[in-house]
Amino acid sequence: MRQDALSRKQTTLLVVVLVALATLLPICASVLLARRQARAEQEQRALFYAGDVMRRSEDTGRQVDAAFRALARTSDPLPCGPATRAVLQRFDAVSKYVQFIGLLDGNRVSCASYGKLDVPLELGEPDLVSARGYKFWLNLQFPFAPGNRFIGLGNDRYVAVLHKSLPVNTTLADKNVSLAIISLTARRPIATRGPFQPQWMPHPDDLAPGEQRARLIGPNVVAHVRSRYADIVAIAALDSQSFVTALVPFLRILVPLGAAIGMALAYVVSRVAKGQMSMPTAIRSALRNHEFSLVYQPVVRLVDRRWVGAEVLIRWKRPGGHMIRPDLFIPVAEEAGLIHRVTAEVLRLAEPTLAVLARRDDAAFLSVNLSRKDLQGGGVEARLDDMLVRSSALPSQLHLEITERGLADVHGTRAMIDRLRAKGMRVSVDDFGTGYSSLSELVKFNLDTIKIDKTFVDTIDGEAVTSQVAAHIVELAHDLSLAMIAEGVEREAQADILEQWGVQHGQGFLFAVPMDSESFLDGLARQDQANLMITG
Secondary structure (H helix, E strand, O other), rough: HHHHHHHHHHHHHHHHHHHHHHHHHHHHHHHHHHHHHHHHHHHHHHHHHHHOOOOOOHHHHHHHHHHHHHHHOOOOOOOOHHHHHHHHHHHHHHHHHOOEEEEEEEOOEEOOOOOEEEEEEEEEOOOOOOOOOOOEEEEOOOOOOOOOOEEEEEEEOOOEEEEOOHHHOOOOOOEEEEEEEEEOOOEEEEEEEEOHHHOOOOOOOOOOOOOOOEEEEEEEEEEEEEOOOOOOOEEEEOOOOHHHHHHHHHHHHHHHHHHHHHHHHHHHHHHHHHHHHHHHHHHHHHHHOOOOOOOOOOOOOOOOOOOEEEEEEHHHHHHHOOOOOHHHHHHHHHHHOHHHHHHHHHHHHHHHHHHHHHOOOOOOOOEEEEEHHHOOOOOHHHHHHHHHHHHHHOOOHHHEEEEEEHOOOHHHHHHHHHHHHHHHOEEEEEEOOOOOOHHHOOOOOOOOOOEEEEHHOOOOOOOHHHHHHHHHHHHHHHHHEEEEEEOOOOOOHHHHHHHHOOOOOOOOOOOOOOHHHHHHHHHHHHHHHHHHHHHH
16 A cells, blocks of 8 residues: 555656646747747848848949949040049949049049049058959048048049948848948958947858858857958848847747647646546456456467467456557556456456366467566466366466566566476467567576567568568577467468468467457367368
């Protein structure tokens, strides 16, 4: 009783943990999904801003190139003649970004779109030179525009002047964004808007011409867009506050959804757990009310396809007609300490059928499954002895099937197996190959039969790797001088191959489905009658 109470405490704790997990995991998953969606949206916005900066910069570069080419084609005998000024004025009028274009005399502007300058504009030495030879003046100031700063872009003959903020003067929906256009060769900013962090500067080999990407650098999502034509990269960086702004709408949608899913899962888990926790009570009631019954799966001798015995299988039908599978209630019965009573019920129900087999003049047998806990005590040995006495059956007509898990307790299980075999009962390992046994473990036990699991039988007439495993199991059984029963035989080709391999017996729908005791005994009787007709 103390052990059962402890088990219930553990089960209750497990249920609480499972309900908590079922509730919290969908919520956590929804938060993670919201963060992922917000990050993806933030990356898209950063790429949009960087792409807009690059579009402005490339448009400016194309306008400047067009102006410089037009000036180079101009034939004007005067350094600042009418033809030259006409070209300068035309580009000054149509350009969206360029403030004015001038002619260079060294590092001085001597002629601009509004005419020859009485006092040349001193530009000084350029701040950087691009890979294509363009010169950049990054912080120009002119006396006619006090308080304003400009960028100069030129070659040896001409210069275009634009406002310093113009390349990064894009329309922004985010307040917490930094923009920059940088020279990739010089690895320094040409124009910036907002704070600029050195770690945002890409390496020249990071991006191919025209490539763009966004990634997390520190707390910022930073987008890089490299020009297809020039040696420049546009940068847009969104800070953590913009991530929070993007995250909130997703959280408002996904967290309630995750909470709803979590509550639904928690309800399902609690219902299932309640059913599992109430299962021991239901098993006790079923034992009292005799709700359990048996079916018999014939075991067939492959060489002549004769029924030589049957495996006893337990079934549970609730009063309302609902069937509960053995793989659901047997583990519960083991955990609740009820498996000995279930096994005793199986032996009680199978005894009349075994008594009929005892009156036959052959070695037809019944095979009964024993739990690993049956082998550790509980009086199963005495019950088997009593069953043989009351049914007048030979011990060899009672086969006992033990799962591979039942072999885990080597010392206790081996002693029980040895005693049962010494009395003449046969012992089989059920579902061999699916559990924990190996050759080194099998040789520790005195066994009679290996039952090859349906998993391997299903593939022995195909090319699957498990078909080779089946062959190795058969070879192992031969080496250990163990008989074999193949479970789940459904195709004639499987039966033929098993027979060729030297497997003695089989079970499966190819031969017969599980049936009640009367049908099984009638089948044996018809088989006997057919045999008499052949021999007579």
